Amino acid sequence: MTQTLPNYALGASDQEIARLDGQAASIEAPTRLFLRAAGIEPGMRVLDLGTGLGHVARLVAELVGPEGQVVGIDTSARLLEVARERAHEYPQVTFVQGDVRTWRDPAPFDAVVGRLILFHLPDAGNVLHHQLGALRPGGVMLMLDFDLGSSRAEPAVPLVTQTLEWVMAAFRSAGASPVVGTRLALLLAEAGLADVQTFGVQGYLAPGDPRGPALLGGVVRSMAPQIVAAGIATPEQIGIETLSQRIAAAVQTTGCAVLPPALAGAWGRRTL
């Protein structure tokens, strides 16, 4: 049975768009690595699930070239509007409003990709099973997602640990799966994909690198309404206006590395 999340937990505000851009920049290199490892090639017709601002769709467009085709689907009209504006240099890319649980194009795809989409779907297995039907026989499905459980400061810093606990609890309370990256290979195999392969990539940010505190503060800012509504922490405990600065100060004082969540990738082929 298909479950639905009440709302995509992160919304589509300007602030969320800026956060998605920062996040996409931080995982662009591993995403390229996974797209190549999964065999995305010139001329392919590729579906991008939960395309958001189209970051993955544009990377795929570079790989499939002018002879290829990319279709990005998302439920958010606002994000798709921005995605269309940004992809005007890629005539091979189109964006369609649709739900990954039900959307179907009559023409088959050579590949179906999805980055940071299963994270938000409690019914990930059903979605993959549905999307298997979008592939031609021999086509490849590639899923990329976070393992938030791998994120930490090393050595540990209480404020970073606390922040990550809030984020993990907020995603879970919204029905999301913050460690779904650990299960991608299993989910693909259960959905019927064959020859499934998987690995993960994690960054190690130096104490003075502003990206660690910005990443943590940014996701808490986006999740704050959910954190408060679910009774996980109060606005006073979060102190959002100073959170990033306090994390930066604590990280510098401790001299710790900040490990953002590992990006896991798994891919497999449709056999029949």
Ligand SMILES: C[S@@+](CC[C@H](N)C(=O)[O-])C[C@H]1O[C@@H](n2cnc3c(N)ncnc32)[C@H](O)[C@@H]1O
């Ligand atoms: C974290 S964003 C990831 C965007 C993009 N894939 C990336 O990696 O930059 C998740 C996206 O999934 C979309 N989304 C959530 N649930 C969806 C659904 N059921 N069908 C289609 N899109 C969905 C959201 O609107 C959002 O754009």
